[in-house]
Amino acid sequence: MPRGVEPRTAVVTGATGQDGYYLVRRLLADGWSVHAAVRDLDGAEAALGRHERLRVVRRDLRDPGPLGALVGDVRPEELYNLAGESSVGASFADPRATWESNAHVVSYLLDTIRHDSPATRFYQASSGEMFGSIPGGGVVHDELAALNPQSPYAAAKAAAHMLCRSYRESYGIRIACGILFNHESHRRGSQFLSRKVVDHVAALAADPTGPPLALGNLKARRDWGFAPDYVEGMMMILRQASIRGVPDEASSYRDYVLGTGSLHEVWELADRAFALAGHRLVWELDGEDPLAWSARFADSGATAVVVDPAFIRPADPHAIAADPARIAADLGWEPRPGLDRFLSDMLDPPVSDEEETASVPVSDPAPLETAHQGAHQG
Numbered sequence: 001m002p003r004g005v006e007p008r009t010a011v012v013t014g015a016t017g018q019d020g021y022y023l024v025r026r027l028l029a030d031g032w033s034v035h036a037a038v039r040d041l042d043g044a045e046a047a048l049g050r051h052e053r054l055r056v057v058r059r060d061l062r063d064p065g066p067l068g069a070l071v072g073d074v075r076p077e078e079l080y081n082l083a084g085e086s087s088v089g090a091s092f093a094d095p096r097a098t099w100e101s102n103a104h105v106v107s108y109l110l111d112t113i114r115h116d117s118p119a120t121r122f123y124q125a126s127s128g129e130m131f132g133s134i135p136g137g138g139v140v141h142d143e144l145a146a147l148n149p150q151s152p153y154a155a156a157k158a159a160a161h162m163l164c165r166s167y168r169e170s171y172g173i174r175i176a177c178g179i180l181f182n183h184e185s186h187r188r189g190s191q192f193l194s195r196k197v198v199d200h201v202a203a204l205a206a207d208p209t210g211p212p213l214a215l216g217n218l219k220a221r222r223d224w225g226f227a228p229d230y231v232e233g234m235m236m237i238l239r240q241a242s243i244r245g246v247p248d249e250a251s252s253y254r255d256y257v258l259g260t261g262s263l264h265e266v267w268e269l270a271d272r273a274f275a276l277a278g279h280r281l282v283w284e285l286d287g288e289d290p291l292a293w294s295a296r297f298a299d300s301g302a303t304a305v306v307v308d309p310a311f312i313r314p315a316d317p318h319a320i321a322a323d324p325a326r327i328a329a330d331l332g333w334e335p336r337p338g339l340d341r342f343l344s345d346m347l348d349p350p351v352s353d354e355e356e357t358a359s360v361p362v363s364d365p366a367p368l369e370t371a372h373q374g375a376h377q378g
Contacts, residue, residue, distance in 0.1 A: 258335070
């Protein structure tokens with residue numbers, strides 16, 4: 001007879017990433033015990049702090065054995081897999097590593113649950129990039145849209161997504177995928193477009209005569225939202241049975257698309273970031289040649305934004321957005337739309353963690369796991 005799970009206990013991989021940070025804090029605030037799997041213990045302590053119900057452990061996705069052992073030992077009620085390569089651009093530079101961290105490790109986790117903790121509910125972070133785009137085809141995607149990955153990142157995510165569906169249907173594991181579209185906050189990493197734009201704009205305060213901001217296709221359109229809203233959606237997705245009032249069994253579980261449903265062009269994102277920092281731009285966007293597009297400062301006439309051909313990738317989808325109608329109807333999830341919410345957060349971040357998530361009381365600190373306790377260097 002399968003062993004039960006530890007109630008109100010969660011394992012979160014990728015806990016120091018943007019989503020992992022917000023998720024860990026929310027779980028702790030709600031009274032859960034959290035085992036946070038990270039690559040860097042020192043960075044984890046700086047990012048997550050210490051809490052009596054938080055245990056931070058080092059795990060390397062390139063060696064999934066110890067991560068599987070953690071799940072088998074803890075037998076968490078919930079497992080959120082948020083780890084892996086998260087940059088489309090970086091996936092082109094190292095597709096093999098992207099496959100290992102975004103697809104291979106998922107197969108290992110699923111098999112661990114199947115054999116060692118079958119009562120665990122599993123959340124997989126899928127991505128809207130899996131849908132890609134087809135010339136002349138639709139750009140708004142729901143849960144039934146065909147997968148058409150156009151990057152190593154998207155291909156690995158698509159493989160993991162399909163594997164989750166297979167395990168749910170074949171082995172009766174309660175698995176749900178959140179198909180997330182772009183979501184941002186001041187905790188977004190340096191490799192992402194939003195961070196690049198915001199960091200450039202912020203630097204203008206110290207050096208307004210610096211070089212212009214170099215971007216790719218200014219007319220590419222994406223669906224951008226605010227990260228804490230999406231973390232709330234993740235938790236609702238994994239607890240969907242109680243919200244929907246259906247039996248808590250694998251056959252009841254659904255995957256959900258998370259997005260705002262609104263498209264914005266890259267130049268719009270840049271324009272709003274500059275405007276929020278007090279800089280008005282005049283844009284030149286005529287013609288079909290991306291290299292001819294640019295922007296200049298309205299007051300000085302100096303060039304503010306240019307297109308770098310190195311950032312133009314022909315395989316990139318021109319437009320991709322979400323249709324979140326299912327999660328709105330089933331679970332009542334509604335994100336805050338618009339660019340200003342996350343751009344303001346990135347330009348003027350909160351002064352305390354309590355302003356980001358529910359307050360988490362700090363008790364006697366629990367020690368972090370050290371390398372000699374079986375953790376692997378990340």
